[in-house]
Amino acid sequence: MKMVMQKLLDPARRAKGRLHQWRADRARAKLLRQDMIEGVDPEELDASLRDPTRYYYRAFQDYHRTLPEALRAHRDYFSLNRRGFGEDAFHTMWWRLIRRYQPKTFLEIGVYRGQTISLVALIARLERITCDVTGISPFTSAGDSVSDYSEDIDYHDDTLRNFQHFDLGEPRLVRALSTEPEALDVIRERSWDCIYIDGNHDYEVVQSDWSVCAKAVAPGGLIVLDDAGLNTDYQPPPFATKGHPGPSQLASEIDRTQFGEILQVGHNRVFQKSAS
Ligand SMILES: C[S@@+](CC[C@H](N)C(=O)[O-])C[C@H]1O[C@@H](n2cnc3c(N)ncnc32)[C@H](O)[C@@H]1O
Secondary structure, eight states, rough: HHHHHHHHHHHHHHHHHHHHHHHHHHHHHHHHHSSSOOOOTTTTTTHHHHHHHHHHHHHHHHHHSSHHHHHHHHHHHGGGOOOOOHHHHHHHHHHHHHHHOOOSSSESSSSSHHHHHHHHHHHHHTTTTEEEEEEOOOOOOOOOOOOOOOOOHHHHHHHHHHHHHTTTOEEEEEEOOTTSSHHHHHHSSOOOOEEEEOOOSSHHHHHHHHHHHHHHHEEEEEETTTBBBBTTOOOTTTTSOOOOOOOOHHHSSTTTTTTTEEETTEEEEEEOOOOO
């Protein structure tokens, strides 16, 4: 009975998927044709908090019109054969953040095939910043309640190959769940300038990641929380997503006397630890 229902449902699901893809492609093409969105200064990060939707649209346009070609080539590479997730506007976000804050140490929790850590390393190279990049991840198909990953890939070796593709120095990769002792030791071993939390999106895990990272990030340092846009005014276009309940709830609970929100690009929200 279940099989019969699945067979009946599958064509409907596929049709829904095709319709969604068609809407997404149409919205992307429209935004690409439009004049550059005026009245948003992308370097004024506060503008993203006042009007996150407009700021996101502009970041998308900036990706296609003003970002260095090397960064578009990087995203093209990771978009091929499903090497990565993310959205074009996020490349713009990292470009602005890394240039402005010049982190010397960068930690990502939740590495898939290395798109974000290699992007940070690439921007650092373009900007002549020395930045040590570390990633903590199981490097297996272990996911969470909102993700599924293929079992056929060695994610660890694949990440290293992707770094080699861009001639980037080898990152430090820690094969562990962020909640395991080995990972906690790595997070606590130094004061980080920038941490990106994008591992398990279930509330309990995000909450645990935030609590250990909030202590480990340097005064004035940044934590970027992925998939945390559900409780904000941001209205994503059809080719983007607003986030998941776990990170979004956590974002609402952050102690704002300790962490000020400085930027939102789509479902990515950036918090800066107070300097004292
Ligand atoms: C959405 S992907 C992150 C993509 C990443 N931002 C990138 O650019 O490569 C989430 C990743 O987190 C990993 N993950 C799942 N649970 C984790 C945990 N508890 N700690 C660390 N990583 C975890 C998954 O295996 C997956 O590779």
